[in-house]
Amino acid sequence: MIYAVLVLGIFMLVLLLWPALGPARVTPEDTRRTELEEEREQLLDNLRELEAGSAGDAAGPHAEMVIREKVRLAQVLQELDALPPAQAARAGRPALPLALLALGVTALVTLGGLYTVFPQWRYAGLPTAEAAQLRNASALPGLERRATRTGALADLNAWGDAAWQAQNYSLASRAYTQVLVQQRSDAKALRRVGFFLLKDPKMAENGLGFIQRSVALAPRDPEGQLYYGYALGLFGQYGAGLQALNTYQALAPDGHEADDLIVQYQQKTGAGVDGRLVFAQNCAACHGQNLEGGRGPKLLGSAALRQPEALKSIVLHGATGMPAFPQLQGKQLDALVKYLGQQ
Numbered sequence: 001m002i003y004a005v006l007v008l009g010i011f012m013l014v015l016l017l018w019p020a021l022g023p024a025r026v027t028p029e030d031t032r033r034t035e036l037e038e039e040r041e042q043l044l045d046n047l048r049e050l051e052a053g054s055a056g057d058a059a060g061p062h063a064e065m066v067i068r069e070k071v072r073l074a075q076v077l078q079e080l081d082a083l084p085p086a087q088a089a090r091a092g093r094p095a096l097p098l099a100l101l102a103l104g105v106t107a108l109v110t111l112g113g114l115y116t117v118f119p120q121w122r123y124a125g126l127p128t129a130e131a132a133q134l135r136n137a138s139a140l141p142g143l144e145r146r147a148t149r150t151g152a153l154a155d156l157n158a159w160g161d162a163a164w165q166a167q168n169y170s171l172a173s174r175a176y177t178q179v180l181v182q183q184r185s186d187a188k189a190l191r192r193v194g195f196f197l198l199k200d201p202k203m204a205e206n207g208l209g210f211i212q213r214s215v216a217l218a219p220r221d222p223e224g225q226l227y228y229g230y231a232l233g234l235f236g237q238y239g240a241g242l243q244a245l246n247t248y249q250a251l252a253p254d255g256h257e258a259d260d261l262i263v264q265y266q267q268k269t270g271a272g273v274d275g276r277l278v279f280a281q282n283c284a285a286c287h288g289q290n291l292e293g294g295r296g297p298k299l300l301g302s303a304a305l306r307q308p309e310a311l312k313s314i315v316l317h318g319a320t321g322m323p324a325f326p327q328l329q330g331k332q333l334d335a336l337v338k339y340l341g342q343q
């Protein structure tokens with residue numbers, strides 16, 4: 001819609017500017033006037049020369065020429081007088097003020113529409129996720145006012161959820177804290193306030209406590225298990241953290257938020273590193289979750305998978321169109337190579 005209006009605006013502008021952009025219109029009178037003016041200058045020059053060259057000479061060929069030139073000059077001046085006054089400057093570019101006016105009106109309509117009738121125009125051209133985030137962020141002040149005014153749980157939750165989605169975690173935790181004042185066992189509010197508290201070293205322990213309570217209240221909520229696993233890791237409890245993250249994966253088979261942490265924790269606990277997860281985290285974006293290919297070539301059936309040393313070299317040094325992964329060393333690389341060798 002916004003594009004249609006913009007195109008229309010540009011079209012109008014071009015249409016109006018068209019005559020002004022082209023050369024100024026030239027009438028036959030204009031041409032004649034130019035000719036006469038040139039002749040007038042020429043005659044005046046000639047006269048000046050003749051008079052300079054014939055000082056004191058009252059008769060003779062010189063005087064005769066002077067008279068002829070003067071008669072011609074009088075004719076030229078008369079004809080010039082009879083022509084209508086010059087028009088080019090006045091009539092050549094009549095559209096300019098009009099075009100500027102149209103441009104102004106188009107700009108006003110666009111801006112006006114932007115902030116009144118069609119607020120969605122503000123997001124035109126943005127990727128959907130970003131647009132949603134912006135829309136959320138711009139709805140926040142309204143939601144906050146409403147929640148503060150009514151104090152109703154539904155309004156507080158709407159405010160908190162919007163702030164969370166806009167990744168404004170401190171604002172979200174303010175909203176969820178007020179939810180908790182009214183409802184101390186709200187699992188979502190507990191884990192989200194807890195997650196926010198983890199950022200502050202002085203409050204992190206409280207954060208873990210909040211998340212623990214949330215998980216006890218709603219053990220089958222994937223977000224709770226994910227935050228719980230993350231929080232436990234912050235306190236060095238990798239074994240328990242791994243358990244929570246595995247629960248998260250069981251509850252949300254399509255979620256890959258935990259892949260990175262699981263591999264880290266596996267290394268810390270000395271448990272065998274899961275090569276499948278190393279692959280999912282580093283390679284699947286190009287080669288597909290199931291090695292079926294995508295931006296990178298299909299790996300299923302590739303001879304490279306059967307040559308551990310060559311495989312390691314590709315991973316560590318990269319290839320054309322494939323980045324290097326020098327950070328994949330030791331257990332992670334071994335687990336990855338082992339996993340790929342079994343495919």
Ligand code: HEC
Pocket residue numbers: 279282283284285286287295296297298299302303304305311314315319320321322323325336
């Ligand atoms: C950014 C995309 C991208 C990522 C991420 C990526 N690759 Fe690649 N990979 C490619 C491309 C493109 C090629 C083809 C390179 C060529 O032909 O020179 C390739 C080639 C390969 C090959 C050779 C395949 C053959 O049959 O010759 C292997 C093996 C491989 N990648 C493994 C991996 C592994 C393991 C990871 C993760 C650690 C990974 N890739 C991550 C894009 C990627």
